[in-house]
């Protein structure tokens with residue numbers, strides 16, 4: 716199967732549910748990837764944490780490179796790290812397709828977003844619940860993807876912060892209908908429909924998939940709710 720890395724190809728499947736590989740079984744990543752492929756996942760959301768920008772550690776480019784050899788799913792890397800400019804090339808070389816940096820980690824994200832685009836990857840900018848949309852507005856033309864955090868980054872299983880809904884609405888208004896807007900944190904059956912109505916089209920989901928016995932049923936149910944076919 717050819718990797719569907721291009722914006723148009725991947726977003727053909729929107730709204731998309733992106734399983735957050737922070738909540739998976741790290742002791743059996745190969746099996747988790749197989750289960751997610753069988754469950755119909757189009758992409759994997761890779762939560763990269765450095766124990767500095769966020770108070771948690773996950774994995775880095777070496778693990779991602781190994782995952783890359785296991786699957787052609789789109790890799791949506793969310794770099795929750797300080798100094799992303801220093802490490803960016805490693806994530807490009809590891810095979811990440813979408814690469815998102817944090818607004819709070821870079822005084823001027825524009826050169827880095829451009830580097831991501833120049834490498835032929837989709838460039839994303841994430842921002843935390845406490846960061847106003849005004850802080851990222853200037854960077855929007857350089858973003859293929861905006862990731863709105865609906866929890867403080869660092870851990871899965873936190874409660875959804877509804878402040879994110881207004882931010883998604885504002886970004887949608889500013890960036891237009893074609894923009895990928897991803898929402899991340901506390902997304903599940905009770906929050907995904909409101910997030911979709913606000914304007915998100917990619918939904919990062921950890922607990923509501925990995926805490927379920929049947930990943931396929933969970934992803935189907937969430938996708939249906941995002942499409943408004945479940946009330």
Ligand SMILES: O=C(CO)[C@@H](O)[C@H](O)COP(=O)(O)O
Pocket residue numbers: 735737738762793866867868869870871872873899900901902919920921922923
């Ligand atoms: O990036 C993060 C947390 O920092 C998220 O991707 C969470 O890992 C999503 O997990 P749930 O909130 O869905 O359990």
